[in-house]
Amino acid sequence: MRDALAEGLERYLRVRLDAPDLTVHDLARIPGGASRETYRFRARSAGAERKLILRRDPPASLIETERSTEYRAYQAFHRLGLPVPEPVALERDGGALERPFFIMSEIENAQAASVLAPDPYGAHSERIGHQFWSILGRIAGADPEALGLADFDGARSPQHCWSHEVARWEKVIDEDEAEPQPIARGALRWLKRHPPPPAQRIAVVHGDYRSGNFLHDGQGTIRAILDWEMAHLGDPLEDLAWALDPLWAHHDPSRPAGTLPREDAIRLWQDTSGLKADPAALAWWAMFASLKGVAIWISAAHEYATRRNDDPVNAFSGWYCLAFHNKVLAEKLETLA
């Protein structure tokens, strides 16, 4: 007996792609984070085969995001020529498959590095690093209006980028904390008392640009930047600081994201974005990055503890990652006190 999901997908794609003979094969769930269920499958029609990925909302989502955000980011940056999967279809009401979903092309022969790997890219770390930080610079340098993403959620003026994001993540902590969080609350007070300078420009912020969220071919080439579901408008330094965060390089913090020395990473980002990474502003966004991490991990812990989403990644995030970022924040704030 065939899987109900495969049958639903087949019925949907026959209509969506105007291919009455289309059949779905080899549907299998693959790792893809706790915030969306990710499946690989093959669609055959008229003697041809397409290798596709289905991303479907779980019964409860880790961070509530607008469902079209990730899909529209893929569309916009695919047109811009960045390595992202080609989007195929988006269904916001999700009737065909019970929950909202979208479909995109599969990036074949590519892998995502584990953030726990001690040396995720081995001999290719320099090449991967050049691409990783340059692509982030291109995202920062792109015009949201020209991309068709000017209506994305986020700040509308450069001076409000920081306060918009602080409010966003403070709300997540307010809603999801299981017990009082003295370190996060102290970080929030510090961030509000020491605001950064206004953003140099409003840009599309990926929102989760880091090691583990891109595919590479194992030979030194980045094939796709993934997981755009938290994309929004804001200060491009937010993405840079998040990518530089020590959680993504805990085996060697001097080489962020397991790639290049920090100064080289920042220089590449500056060269490709045309922006400056002012050290004081970047330090504020680095503090914010760890606070944002704490908020995400608190939310993950909440999902797991309430059984709304018992993916073990949520338990790992709510335990290991939360403790890690609490320590990072406490060390910084003790020095600044």
Next chain:
Amino acid sequence: MKPEAGDILDVSAEQLMGLVPQLGDSYLQGSTAIHALLMRFAAREYERGADIRARENAEMRAVFAALAPALRDAALKARLEAAAATRDASLAISALDAANAQLKGLLIALHVHVEDAGERESSRRLWRLLKEMAERRVVSLF
């Protein structure tokens, strides 16, 4: 000698990890490996969990006792003194967690108060405590 819960979790995690290569499905492989890692974390928490919580609770009570006398806010001072006089009657994790949450709530109120009053030395003392607490809660991958 009998196996403690931590030993059982450690051995079970090792056996679970041994099964991972035999699971053909990549999602199942990844998910099982994380379950095994979580069991290792749980094994360590079995050993240290009560100690971490009891120490945090004692240290927060001690800092309340030290800083409360100088506070001008009478209501906060009374709450801190009352909390400083409490003790952990049970070492059950749930009981320690309940006390820990109450004390952390008060710690936040105290920290806001000393920051607003510009009492930098007290603020530094609280951050030192929070740093030590955070360091003890860190989970090792190895």
